Amino acid sequence: MIICPKCGMAKGVEADKKTTTCQCGREIDMKRVKLKFMTDSPLELADSVAQANAALMGGEPLPPEKKSRKKDPFYVIAERAKPVKDPIERMRVVARGLTDLKGDFGIEDVRKVVSVLGKDSAEDVLARLKEHNLIYESDVGVFRAV
Numbered sequence: 001m002i003i004c005p006k007c008g009m010a011k012g013v014e015a016d017k018k019t020t021t022c023q024c025g026r027e028i029d030m031k032r033v034k035l036k037f038m039t040d041s042p043l044e045l046a047d048s049v050a051q052a053n054a055a056l057m058g059g060e061p062l063p064p065e066k067k068s069r070k071k072d073p074f075y076v077i078a079e080r081a082k083p084v085k086d087p088i089e090r091m092r093v094v095a096r097g098l099t100d101l102k103g104d105f106g107i108e109d110v111r112k113v114v115s116v117l118g119k120d121s122a123e124d125v126l127a128r129l130k131e132h133n134l135i136y137e138s139d140v141g142v143f144r145a146v
Helices: 042-057 073-081 087-102 107-117 122-131
Strands: 019-021 027-029 135-139 142-145
Touching: 073 087, 073 107, 087 107, 087 122, 087 142, 107 122, 122 135
Parallel strands: none
Antiparallel strands: 019 027, 135 142
């Protein structure tokens, strides 16, 4: 994310580009501006641009600069599952992701992924995973993908 030197608005950009054009029409040389925020996630970038523009329009200072941070693995699993249209296949992606990440997983792990997905409760997802035989209980309250 950069701030346009002409209009002062935030803009999401690809850091490897030489130039970009702001919505105000100004062509910006990327070597001459400072990157204010870097991430690999398009959703995170869009959110930071929206927050920065809201702060700038309200006369508030920009949020502190953030550099690319290591992504939370539960967030990564949820991001992989989000675009999957079929609900059963989406649950399979979640179950396999958790099994790959942790080996055995519990309700708290499902809760972390579901909080990002925002679809159902962890209990509902776990019940559907069992119902569709996508997971098995290896111990009491501990699960693995089939």
